[in-house]
Amino acid sequence: MAVAGVLVALLVVVGLVFAAVKVMGSDSGQTDTADGSDAAETTTSSPEATIPVADLKGLLPSVSQVQSTLQLTDLEVKDDWSDARSLRPDDRVSDGSCLGTQYTSEGTVYTGSGFTAMRGERLERKGTIVATTVTGFPSAGDAAALVDKSTQTWKNCAGKPLTRYFSSLDESESWMLGTAEVNEGVLHVLNFEEGGEGWACSHALADKTNVVIETLVCGVGVTDEGSRLIDEVLSSMTV
Numbered sequence: 001m002a003v004a005g006v007l008v009a010l011l012v013v014v015g016l017v018f019a020a021v022k023v024m025g026s027d028s029g030q031t032d033t034a035d036g037s038d039a040a041e042t043t044t045s046s047p048e049a050t051i052p053v054a055d056l057k058g059l060l061p062s063v064s065q066v067q068s069t070l071q072l073t074d075l076e077v078k079d080d081w082s083d084a085r086s087l088r089p090d091d092r093v094s095d096g097s098c099l100g101t102q103y104t105s106e107g108t109v110y111t112g113s114g115f116t117a118m119r120g121e122r123l124e125r126k127g128t129i130v131a132t133t134v135t136g137f138p139s140a141g142d143a144a145a146l147v148d149k150s151t152q153t154w155k156n157c158a159g160k161p162l163t164r165y166f167s168s169l170d171e172s173e174s175w176m177l178g179t180a181e182v183n184e185g186v187l188h189v190l191n192f193e194e195g196g197e198g199w200a201c202s203h204a205l206a207d208k209t210n211v212v213i214e215t216l217v218c219g220v221g222v223t224d225e226g227s228r229l230i231d232e233v234l235s236s237m238t239v
Contacts, residue, residue: 090167098157154180202226
């Protein structure tokens with residue numbers, strides 16, 4: 001009878017140990033499959049990396065960066081802005097749909113796009129104008145959508161004349177819009193001022209993560225400076 005009691009006690013202990021092992025295995029997050037192997041782990045995608053509004057201004061290239069990239073000297077900051085620019089009530093433009101092909105930060109381009117913030121800066125020296133704008137969007141998809149739309153617009157405006165009257169200056173300027181091209185994700189166009197004796201503007205546009213970058217370099221003899229500057233901005237973005 002004593003032996004039988006010991007056997008019963010041993011069976012109870014073994015049963016308890018087995019149950020404990022099963023519970024520990026369950027708590028460790030491992031699930032046995034029918035063939036004894038562990039079930040495959042599930043994965044989830046990481047959140048989309050975005051640049052916050054507070055960091056936008058830091059994306060603008062410094063004066064020394066611009067001068068080094070474009071091999072210029074004596075540039076000075078002449079203006080900065082934090083919103084899209086709209087035509088004044090008395091301003092006039094010959095073709096509003098093509099306004100953004102020549103000019104940066106235009107309300108006709110950004111209004112309704114869902115952008116959250118904009119930071120822009122203009123540098124100048126005698127005979128040269130350099131403008132850079134960085135614009136934040138809720139998502140990378142929103143930023144890419146603006147560039148895609150602008151790409152189609154710029155291509156549709158190729159070869160068209162564009163005249164703009166500035167009421168604040170009581171002056172007009174006329175441009176012949178060039179043929180837009182996309183190279184490695186950068187949209188670029190070279191526009192010439194009519195009667196400007198070679199004065200032209202190299203205008204570029206691109207996106208990275210949730211930010212749209214826009215550059216404009218104007219002067220006599222410019223070619224692809226806008227693209228070169230935008231490449232510098234893109235390469236300095238670590239996100």
